[in-house]
Amino acid sequence: MVAIVCTLMAINFRQRYKHFKAWQLRAFDWSFDKNEHHWCVNCENDFVGNHCPYCSQKAGMGKVSWASVVQSTAEVWGMHNRSLLYSLWQLMFRPGYFISDYINGKRQVSFPPVKMLLIMGVISLIVDHLLVVTDVTKEVVKSSSPLVQQFFAWLEENPGWGWLTCVCFFLIPTWYLFRYAPRNAKHSLPQGFFIQVFMSVQVLIVDDLADFFTDYFYLLIPLCYFYTYRQLFAYGFWGNFWRVFLMLVTGFMSVMLAVSITELIVGETEKTLVSSIETIGGLLALSVGPLVVGMIISKVTAGHRKHG
């Protein structure tokens, strides 16, 4: 008896997983009944589809109701039709496929991404305010140069733009290392920009979780990249692993590089000119070298994939 129940549960679970996998790959069904006619209340036009082709009023709109009260209020935040919550939901459970859909032109699948980032930024500020957050990062920041401190103060006040600025250091490394990926090969820099916008939303969520629970949640940031890029670029586990790892390392090196160069220009360093230039040269080598090697390996393995 127990064995039968267990088997049934296992079958059920496998089916559910199959459903989930299918949903991950294709979350939306845009097919509609071409024989179903609607009557537009606004312009009194007869049409087929979800919206009136003349005035774009939604099909099935009737008199104003309680639902309209809620909708109109939500609209102030830009939260009508493509729901913010549903986009966040997708960003959690099928992030790579979701981003892939968006950058390839299925714009209607997502709440406008930059707006989403800024709204999440405001929510994050409220969370910070309510929790009176004391970050570990603050201790680290205290010991750094005034320039870096200034940046962190700005980041704290503008979490949306702030995290976007941070993760944009991953834009070029991603563009380079994933040029020959099985999915989304040779993505453009604007596509790369939107990838990083979505990534900053994920990072912001992790940031809020860290505020709520423990700072160890920051460890989730690399995991976000592993998980999302796996779906977005479709490399195997290890192929994805070393590329994301290199991407994070070179991105981090380029942050250090930017800081060193700015400090040198602003004249905010105690180092001599020679040692500053040495540091900058070293960081430049560390941020560019691995990228070039990584890209050459990717090109070679992509060639094998084609022939094999």
Ligand SMILES: [Zn+2]
């Ligand atoms: Zn109409």
